[in-house]
Amino acid sequence: MARMQTRHRIVIYALMALVMIFFLGPILWFILLAFRHPSQAYTLPPQLFAELYLGNFRDTFVDPGNNAPQLLSSVIVSSGATLLSLPFALAAAYALSRFAMRGKDFIMNWYISLLIAPPIVFVIPYFILMSRIGWAGAYRAMIVTLQTLAIPFSVWLLKSFMDEVPLDLEEAAWVDGANRFAAFFRIIIPLALPGIIVTSMFTFVFSWNNVIFPLALSKQSTTTLPVGTISFFASTGVYWGHIAATAVVAMLPPMIIFLLLGRYVVRGLTFGAVKG
Numbered sequence: 087m088a089r090m091q092t093r094h095r096i097v098i099y100a101l102m103a104l105v106m107i108f109f110l111g112p113i114l115w116f117i118l119l120a121f122r123h124p125s126q127a128y129t130l131p132p133q134l135f136a137e138l139y140l141g142n143f144r145d146t147f148v149d150p151g152n153n154a155p156q157l158l159s160s161v162i163v164s165s166g167a168t169l170l171s172l173p174f175a176l177a178a179a180y181a182l183s184r185f186a187m188r189g190k191d192f193i194m195n196w197y198i199s200l201l202i203a204p205p206i207v208f209v210i211p212y213f214i215l216m217s218r219i220g221w222a223g224a225y226r227a228m229i230v231t232l233q234t235l236a237i238p239f240s241v242w243l244l245k246s247f248m249d250e251v252p253l254d255l256e257e258a259a260w261v262d263g264a265n266r267f268a269a270f271f272r273i274i275i276p277l278a279l280p281g282i283i284v285t286s287m288f289t290f291v292f293s294w295n296n297v298i299f300p301l302a303l304s305k306q307s308t309t310t311l312p313v314g315t316i317s318f319f320a321s322t323g324v325y326w327g328h329i330a331a332t333a334v335v336a337m338l339p340p341m342i343i344f345l346l347l348g349r350y351v352v353r354g355l356t357f358g359a360v361k362g
Contacts, residue, residue, distance in 0.1 A: 120143070120333070124325070142327040145331075153314045153335075157336075159309060163300065168286050168290045170233060179241050179247075180274065184248070197241055200235065201238055209298060228310075232293050251278055259273050280350050284351055287343055287344065290340070290343065301316075
């Protein structure tokens with residue numbers, strides 16, 4: 087019996103290892119590609135370990151460093167989209183959580199339909215609108231356009247967190263003389279703070295990785311980093327080392343955010359799971 091259990095564990099661990107290799111293998115290979123000389127990118131058989139080469143990062147972010155301004159643009163657009171969506175999403179999520187209204191299910195389904203719809207369907211109308219009002223190529227055009235996806239995504243997450251805050255706490259605050267706004271800022275916001283932080287983190291990453299809106303609405307001085315990787319697909323060839331270096335740097339800000347605020351992810355995802 088013990089031998090059978092040991093064999094089952096070995097099989098399970100082996101399958102888990104294969105799954106990890108399948109999903110993590112391409113990512114690790116791409117990271118290694120960023121630190122390789124271009125002449126070693128196409129060697130056969132492939133070399134797992136090679137001499138460390140930082141020229142790809144130097145070319146993309148130092149000299150000539152065309153991708154360095156794009157990194158700043160990504161930070162501006164993603165942070166702006168997150169900060170702009172949060173007040174609207176908080177108000178909408180609170181109303182949908184606390185007020186009895188007609189069409190609540192329709193509103194929630196409409197929000198989810200915006201997330202399901204391919205972003206490409208919004209590009210042409212937004213491009214025409216932003217061109218007419220003179221915002222095309224500006225940061226504010228991308229920040230406002232991203233609200234089409236950021237607000238529905240944030241509302242869906244925040245509503246579930248606010249549903250877990252007991253209504254009795256708000257009613258107790260009303261009895262003590264607080265109005266609805268005071269109860270919202272003194273009761274709801276502090277108790278739902280882990281969920282708000284988690285929502286902001288995912289909204290930031292969602293905006294950071296968006297390519298289609300900046301591709302259509304940005305100009306050379308406001309291009310974001312994910313869009314900048316496309317410039318390495320040229321008629322003379324594909325510069326895989328530069329693409330890999332840019333992709334590695336593009337992964338760092340979301341990774342840093344989740345490493346610094348990872349404890350809030352656990353608290354936010356388990357918020358309301360235990361009833362007291």
